[in-house]
Amino acid sequence: MLTLKEKRDGLRMNSQSDGRACQRGQPRWTRLLTLLLSLLMAPIVLAQPATFPDKTLNMVVNFGSGGVTDLMSRELARGMEADLGTSVVVFNRPGALGTLGPGYVAKQAADGYILAVVSASVITITPHLMDVPFGLDDLTFVAGYGKNRFGLVVKADSPYQTIDDLVSAARGGKSLFFGSPSTSNSVVIFDLGSKSKSKFELISYKSGPDTTMGLLTGQVAVIAPNPPDVMSHLKAGTVRLLASASPARWPEFPNVPTLKESGYDVALEAWVGIAVPKATPSAVVARLEKSIQMAMSQPAIATSFLKIGADPAFMDGKAYTEFLKKEREVMGRLIKESGIPRIQ
Numbered sequence: 001m002l003t004l005k006e007k008r009d010g011l012r013m014n015s016q017s018d019g020r021a022c023q024r025g026q027p028r029w030t031r032l033l034t035l036l037l038s039l040l041m042a043p044i045v046l047a048q049p050a051t052f053p054d055k056t057l058n059m060v061v062n063f064g065s066g067g068v069t070d071l072m073s074r075e076l077a078r079g080m081e082a083d084l085g086t087s088v089v090v091f092n093r094p095g096a097l098g099t100l101g102p103g104y105v106a107k108q109a110a111d112g113y114i115l116a117v118v119s120a121s122v123i124t125i126t127p128h129l130m131d132v133p134f135g136l137d138d139l140t141f142v143a144g145y146g147k148n149r150f151g152l153v154v155k156a157d158s159p160y161q162t163i164d165d166l167v168s169a170a171r172g173g174k175s176l177f178f179g180s181p182s183t184s185n186s187v188v189i190f191d192l193g194s195k196s197k198s199k200f201e202l203i204s205y206k207s208g209p210d211t212t213m214g215l216l217t218g219q220v221a222v223i224a225p226n227p228p229d230v231m232s233h234l235k236a237g238t239v240r241l242l243a244s245a246s247p248a249r250w251p252e253f254p255n256v257p258t259l260k261e262s263g264y265d266v267a268l269e270a271w272v273g274i275a276v277p278k279a280t281p282s283a284v285v286a287r288l289e290k291s292i293q294m295a296m297s298q299p300a301i302a303t304s305f306l307k308i309g310a311d312p313a314f315m316d317g318k319a320y321t322e323f324l325k326k327e328r329e330v331m332g333r334l335i336k337e338s339g340i341p342r343i344q
Helices: 004-047 068-084 100-106 163-169 183-196 208-216 227-236 282-296 299-308 317-338
Strands: 057-061 088-092 114-119 139-148 151-155 176-180 200-204 239-244 270-277 310-316
Touching (some): 068 114, 068 227, 068 310, 100 139, 151 183, 151 208, 151 227, 176 183, 176 208, 208 227, 208 239, 227 239, 270 282, 299 310
Antiparallel strands (some): 114 270, 139 270, 139 310, 151 239
């Protein structure tokens, strides 16, 4: 039999042994618990969104290369690249009076990586004249970033020396062909025809430079271009500016009057903006809006816009959307009053 002392010593040894066993087992449980927690946390980490943007953005210009909208967009893209820290690649998708580009973007992934250049005219004017492959509600408008100027231009050897000469030639059952790459340019001349009781017929082109070539080759008698589409030809003396179709005179030709100054109540300026597919997350839209605002605040970009012949400006997404809605109603009334026919 064990003595009392031996029993106490045995219990002490068993206790120490159990303690060491527990100590040896503790790391295994700790590792198991750590592994279990890491497995539980893994889906949460994977679900965290990446910081936007983390790859190249694409900007789809709705008119051909070399025109005012294209040049404005490329300047904006450079400014956004500096702010976003990633590339913004510009490519052109012209056609159907500027509606193909936005229609294409409206059907793309709503992740903020593809941007549509949307001239106001494709929302406010074109739907009144033809079927358009998208609607106002198919896009989220991020911001407006500039305004176009317009003028009425003829060939240097044209018999029309003044706006009155042009209007007279389009009266009395006659009509003159004019060229246009967009509905904004078209509305200028249609509105002039309506208010002067003269008649003009439209020939559509894909871009401003194409339209100018149509004038130079004699396909049309007059065009209503933006400055960069004709500036080199104006300086070379191959074409003439009859009047500014914007509220102000062109600073490059301060002696040429506006249509209003010439007695015709016609004046137009058109915004250009950026849009993304409708379901794009609001945080992504806000980041893009901020980037556009930052770009348009840069003096170098503002100077570039003025050299192009466009007015640098910024309008936030909410204001631009409201502008488009109101202007769509205004232009609808003007088109109806002017009797502008639908494009077949």
